[in-house]
Amino acid sequence: MEKGIIVKGIGGFYYIKKGNEVFECKARGKFRSKRIIPLVGDYVLFSYDETTKQGVIEDILDRKIELIRPPVANVEQAIIVFSLKNPDPNIKLLDKILVMSEYHNLELKICINKIDLDNEKLLYEIIGIYKNTGYEVILCSTKKDIGIDRIKEVLKNKISVFAGPSGVGKSSILNKVQSGLKLKTGEISSKIKRGKHTTRHSELLQLDFGGWVVDSPGFTSLDIGYIDPEELGFLFPEFKQYMDHCKFTNCLHVNEPNCGVKNALKTGYISKERYNNYVDFLEQIKEINNRRY
Numbered sequence: 197m198e199k200g201i202i203v204k205g206i207g208g209f210y211y212i213k214k215g216n217e218v219f220e221c222k223a224r225g226k227f228r229s230k231r232i233i234p235l236v237g238d239y240v241l242f243s244y245d246e247t248t249k250q251g252v253i254e255d256i257l258d259r260k261i262e263l264i265r266p267p268v269a270n271v272e273q274a275i276i277v278f279s280l281k282n283p284d285p286n287i288k289l290l291d292k293i294l295v296m297s298e299y300h301n302l303e304l305k306i307c308i309n310k311i312d313l314d315n316e317k318l319l320y321e322i323i324g325i326y327k328n329t330g331y332e333v334i335l336c337s338t339k340k341d342i343g344i345d346r347i348k349e350v351l352k353n354k355i356s357v358f359a360g361p362s363g364v365g366k367s368s369i370l371n372k373v374q375s376g377l378k379l380k381t382g383e384i385s386s387k388i389k390r391g392k393h394t395t396r397h398s399e400l401l402q403l404d405f406g407g408w409v410v411d412s413p414g415f416t417s418l419d420i421g422y423i424d425p426e427e428l429g430f431l432f433p434e435f436k437q438y439m440d441h442c443k444f445t446n447c448l449h450v451n452e453p454n455c456g457v458k459n460a461l462k463t464g465y466i467s468k469e470r471y472n473n474y475v476d477f478l479e480q481i482k483e484i485n486n487r488r489y
C-alpha cells in the first residue's frame with residue numbers, strides 16, 4: 197500500500213498526491229457505512245492498479261483537525277480573507293470564523309484584500325477593532341502587489357487554509373503567491389457586488405517555497421452550535437486576561453455584576469463590535485442548545 201495526501205475530492209473521486217504524482221481513487225465502502233467522509237488534507241493509505249488505473253483509499257490516518265467549513269483536515273493555520281470593498285467586509289462573519297478557528301486551536305491571520313479600492317475610513321475602523329486581539333491584519337492588493345510577500349512568509353512551511361466569502365480574492369492572492377497555479381478567478385456581480393462562487397472545490401496546493409495551502413470555496417454562513425456557552429469567552433483572546441476579574445467563575449459577561457469583560461469594554465480595551473458579536477454568538481449557541489435538549 198502507498199501513503200499519500202488527499203489534495204482534492206470531486207463527485208466521489210479523490211485525488212491523492214504522493215511525491216510529484218497524483219492518483220485518482222475511490223473510497224472503500226466501509227467509510228460510507230461508518231459515515232466517514234475523506235477530506236482534503238487527510239493522509240491516507242491507498243492501493244493503485246497501474247493496468248486499470250484504478251485506485252482505492254484503504255485507510256485514513258489519524259486526523260489532527262477536522263473543519264466542517266471549509267471541509268479540510270489537518271490544517272495548522274487559517275488565513276481569513278475579506279475585502280475592503282466589493283464585497284464589503286462582514287465583521288460578524290469574520291469574528292465567527294475566528295471563533296471557529298480558535299476552537300480548533302489554529303494559528304490565525306486576518307487578511308484584508310483589495311486595499312487599492314478606496315475605503316480608508318473603514319480600513320482604520322477594522323484595524324481598530326482588532327488592535328488588542330493579537331491577530332495580525334495583513335493588508336493586501338493583488339492589483340497593486342501589496343502584502344503578497346508577507347502572505348508568502350506566513351504560509352512558508354505550514355499547512356494553511358484560505359477561508360472567507362466568495363469574491364474577496366482568495367484564489368487571486370494564491371495565484372500571486374505562486375506563479376503557475378492558474379486558479380480560476382471570477383468577476384464580482386455588478387449589481388450586488390458579490391462573488392459568484394468561482395472556486396467550487398477545496399484544493400490542497402503544494403508551495404514551491406515550502407508548505408501547503410488549501411484554496412476553498414467562499415461561504416457566508418457558519419454553524420458554531422457545538423461550542424459550549426462557557427467556553428465562548430475563551431475564544432476571544434483579548435477577553436481572557438479580564439475574565440480573571442469576573443466575580444463569578446462561570447460568568448458569561450452579559451448580565452452578571454462585577455464582570456471584568458464588561459469593565460474592559462467600558463474602558464475601551466475590548467472593542468464594542470467584538471463584544472456585541474460575542475453576545476450575539478452566545479445567544480445563537482444557547483438557542484441551538486435549547487433546541488437540542
Ligand SMILES: Nc1nc2c(ncn2[C@@H]2O[C@H](COP(=O)(O)OP(=O)(O)OP(=O)(O)O)[C@@H](O)[C@H]2O)c(=O)[nH]1
Nearest residue numbers: 337338363364365366367368381382393394395414
Ligand atoms: N480591485 C481589486 N480586485 C481584486 C483584488 N484581488 C482580486 N480582485 C478581483 O476580485 C474578483 C474575485 O476574485 P477571486 O480570486 O475569484 O475571489 P475568491 O475569493 O477566490 O472567490 P470564490 O472562489 O468565489 O470564493 C476578481 O474579479 C478579481 O480580479 C484586488 O486586490 N483588488
Ligand SMILES: [Mg+2]
Nearest residue numbers: 366367394395
Ligand atoms: Mg476562489
Ligand SMILES: [Zn+2]
Nearest residue numbers: 442447449455
Ligand atoms: Zn464576566
